[in-house]
Amino acid sequence: MSPSAVGFREASARAVLDPALREAIRRVTDNLAVRRVQVTAELPHFDVLRDRAKRIKEHTLANLDRYLEQLEAAVRARGGHVHWARDAEEAAACVVRICREAGARRVAKSKSMVTEEVELNRALREAGIEPVETDLGEFVVQISGDRPSHLIAPIIHKRREDVAELFRRHLGTPADAPVPVLTAAARAHLRQAFLQADVGITGANFLVAETGTVVLVENEGNARMVTSLPRVHVAVAGIEKVLPRLADLAVFLPLLVRSATGQRLSAYVSLLTGPRGPGERDGPDVFHLVLVDNGRSRVLADPELREALECVRCSACLNVCPVYERAGGHAYGSVYSGPIGAVLTPALTGGRGLVDLPFASSLCGACRDVCPLRIDIPRMLVALRARAGQTAEARWERRAARVAAWLLCRPRLYRWASVAARVLEPVVRRVPVGALRRWARGRDLPRLSPTPFHRAARR
Amino acid sequence: MPDRPHRVAVFVTCLVDQFAPSVARGTLQVLERVGLRAEVPGGQACCGQPLLNDGFPDQAARLARRWVETFEPFDAVVAPSGSCVATVREFYPRVLAGSPWEGRARAVAQRTYELSEFLVRVLGVEDVGARFPHRVALHASCHQLRSLGAADCARAVLRRVADLELVDLAHPEACCGFGGVFSVKFPEVSEAMLRDKLQDARSTTAEVLVSTDLGCLLHLAGGLNRQGVRLRCLHLAEVLGGS
Numbered sequence: 001m002s003p004s005a006v007g008f009r010e011a012s013a014r015a016v017l018d019p020a021l022r023e024a025i026r027r028v029t030d031n032l033a034v035r036r037v038q039v040t041a042e043l044p045h046f047d048v049l050r051d052r053a054k055r056i057k058e059h060t061l062a063n064l065d066r067y068l069e070q071l072e073a074a075v076r077a078r079g080g081h082v083h084w085a086r087d088a089e090e091a092a093a094c095v096v097r098i099c100r101e102a103g104a105r106r107v108a109k110s111k112s113m114v115t116e117e118v119e120l121n122r123a124l125r126e127a128g129i130e131p132v133e134t135d136l137g138e139f140v141v142q143i144s145g146d147r148p149s150h151l152i153a154p155i156i157h158k159r160r161e162d163v164a165e166l167f168r169r170h171l172g173t174p175a176d177a178p179v180p181v182l183t184a185a186a187r188a189h190l191r192q193a194f195l196q197a198d199v200g201i202t203g204a205n206f207l208v209a210e211t212g213t214v215v216l217v218e219n220e221g222n223a224r225m226v227t228s229l230p231r232v233h234v235a236v237a238g239i240e241k242v243l244p245r246l247a248d249l250a251v252f253l254p255l256l257v258r259s260a261t262g263q264r265l266s267a268y269v270s271l272l273t274g275p276r277g278p279g280e281r282d283g284p285d286v287f288h289l290v291l292v293d294n295g296r297s298r299v300l301a302d303p304e305l306r307e308a309l310e311c312v313r314c315s316a317c318l319n320v321c322p323v324y325e326r327a328g329g330h331a332y333g334s335v336y337s338g339p340i341g342a343v344l345t346p347a348l349t350g351g352r353g354l355v356d357l358p359f360a361s362s363l364c365g366a367c368r369d370v371c372p373l374r375i376d377i378p379r380m381l382v383a384l385r386a387r388a389g390q391t392a393e394a395r396w397e398r399r400a401a402r403v404a405a406w407l408l409c410r411p412r413l414y415r416w417a418s419v420a421a422r423v424l425e426p427v428v429r430r431v432p433v434g435a436l437r438r439w440a441r442g443r444d445l446p447r448l449s450p451t452p453f454h455r456a457a458r459r
Numbered sequence: 460m461p462d463r464p465h466r467v468a469v470f471v472t473c474l475v476d477q478f479a480p481s482v483a484r485g486t487l488q489v490l491e492r493v494g495l496r497a498e499v500p501g502g503q504a505c506c507g508q509p510l511l512n513d514g515f516p517d518q519a520a521r522l523a524r525r526w527v528e529t530f531e532p533f534d535a536v537v538a539p540s541g542s543c544v545a546t547v548r549e550f551y552p553r554v555l556a557g558s559p560w561e562g563r564a565r566a567v568a569q570r571t572y573e574l575s576e577f578l579v580r581v582l583g584v585e586d587v588g589a590r591f592p593h594r595v596a597l598h599a600s601c602h603q604l605r606s607l608g609a610a611d612c613a614r615a616v617l618r619r620v621a622d623l624e625l626v627d628l629a630h631p632e633a634c635c636g637f638g639g640v641f642s643v644k645f646p647e648v649s650e651a652m653l654r655d656k657l658q659d660a661r662s663t664t665a666e667v668l669v670s671t672d673l674g675c676l677l678h679l680a681g682g683l684n685r686q687g688v689r690l691r692c693l694h695l696a697e698v699l700g701g702s
Contacts, residue, residue, distance in 0.1 A: 009644070009647075016647045016650075016651045322634050323648055326648050356644070359644045360644075360648075361638070362601070362652070363601070364605070366632070366634070368605070379549075382512060382516075385514035389515050390514075402515075405510060405521045405522055406521075411502040438644075443650070443653065443682050443684075444680075444681045444684040446677040446681060448478060453480035453483045
């Protein structure tokens with residue numbers, strides 16, 4: 001995860017001034033959110049699926065070591081190779097090594113957040129290997145030197161005209177090309193990437209411990225190309241992606257797809273189990289699975305934040321979040337944005353973004369309502385705020401909080417303070433400072449009532 | 460439906476105490492009209508939510524213990540705030556976890572209600588005999604809506620107010636952008652949310668914007684005043700208490 005150049009305050013303040021950005025985000029997220037409501041409502045047992053998925057995830061995480069070992073054994077039994085990466089550097093180095101050993105010059109990638117997390121493309125380029133993103137959105141991100149700003153719609157922040165201009169420069173399409181012409185140009189360009197790639201790199205939506213299967217959910221067919229044309233397939237996945245049984249997909253596939261894109265099922269679901277076997281016509285010669293920890297063990301050991309590992313990256317929480325909609329994904333300064341990103345980033349990194357991300361929420365709870373796993377994001381944001389409250393940056397607020405609690409626990413003092421507040425109010429209203437000033441920049445300060453209720457009640 | 464409680468306490472909440480005593484009076488009037496003489500226990504102040512959300516659960520726990528002590532003698536506690544009730548219900552057991560206070564907090568939290576929730580779900584009363592001849596839009600606060608799941612209670616009692624015309628917001632579920640510390644840490648995003656909420660309210664024919672939470676109302680009114688818009692903001696208890 002690359003560090004953010006500016007904090008959330010500055011980045012979000014800038015984003016708020018960009019109505020085109022807001023409109024671009026809203027068009028997509030509203031559409032996704034509306035479709036999610038439609039297709040989840042049509043499944044009468046959707047909430048049953050949610051409850052079952054929750055139990056499966058809780059059980060799997062509680063026994064993660066066992067299921068990971070089972071997964072490793074199953075992948076090996078099918079002729080695949082399994083690698084363990086402690087952190088981002090190890091993960092990227094591992095993939096680079098696999099590519100080097102395969103003699104790869106070019107690799108084709110399908111969409112994967114964990115490879116963004118470990119900054120795989122940078123490591124590949126530094127090793128002289130050229131990665132080509134083949135998901136249309138990620139392709140645009142790559143040729144514009146940008147970063148994804150949404151879990152499943154990486155270029156949600158871009159307008160059609162931005163993409164047309166990029167394609168004009170990179171693919172030679174006319175400046176006024178309509179969308180079908182643009183996609184056709186990308187298609188022709190990416191076809192070459194599939195054919196020329198020595199190694200195909202994917203993420204994984206799920207890993208099945210019982211069978212050693214990598215499950216990929218997509219709509220463009222590029223992941224299928226990436227896993228069938230190159231000689232070598234490398235799947236990179238966080239260790240929390242494992243599910244115990246193949247049958248668990250019957251629970252998780254509908255939950256993920258309906259919550260993510262609002263489809264009943266994605267155009268493609270690939271279940272890949274090991275390399276091409278004897279007598280099989282499709283598939284790579286060699287299959288590698290890279291299991292990435294990069295902070296996940298620490299989150300697993302953290303009772304307050306463990307629930308974050310249940311996330312299936314569907315983005316439903318982003319699509320209903322009023323803060324995400326206005327701040328945009330880049331403001332979060334991490335590959336994981338929106339409500340779950342505000343939890344995942346400090347959780348996975350052991351504290352990056354701790355002083356602002358947990359506060360980047362009005363705690364409205366819309367995220368928790370739509371999460372297919374019912375992940376209690378507001379609870380975790382509040383838990384992270386408590387950790388932020390222990391940092392050196394918060395020492396003055398900490399003192400103020402102690403004084404406030406002391407005062408509020410003493411009725412007589414509270415009554416005196418109420419009188420004092422009314423004496424000071426005219427001054428404070430004229431020259432508001434600190435939090436009051438930040439409130440007053442766009443909103444009138446509320447007026448204290450001349451007499452507080454407790455005084456009237458005592459009379 | 461739970462038994463009709465005998466001893467009912469009103470938790471005024473610190474915002475109501477300091478900014479809008481009429482909300483507390485309205486609450487007491489409504490309860491009296493449905494035949495309950497509620498008490499206002501002395502020594503109450505704040506539930507601790509601001510301290511908790513600022514990142515100081517230990518300090519919030521001090522207020523939580525005091526709150527539990529103050530209110531546990533009663534059969535029911537009623538507060539004119541979905542947000543404060545959500546704090547008591549969702550967060551008290553957590554900030555007091557691992558101490559004998561946890562059980563006491565759970566017990567009293569079980570009989571703590573937001574006003575409209577208490578009327579509808581405990582007493583089974585929707586019509587409190589109020590009259591309010593205005594067009595009203597309801598902004599269900601996020602806590603009322605999602606933590607308590609009781610936005611329908613506020614709507615139900617408003618529907619039964621004589622001469623009141625309830626107008627729908629286009630996005631009744633959208634947050635107003637207050638969120639306590641959020642509104643001052645990230646004022647730009649908070650104001651952007653507020654502008655949209657106010658735009659929604661202004662594009663209706665509503666004369667009065669009503670909510671179950673004073674935090675939202677102070678935020679909404681602050682925005683309206685700044686915009687110079689004459690749209691009144693009133694708490695549900697003020698609407699129900701008036702006649």
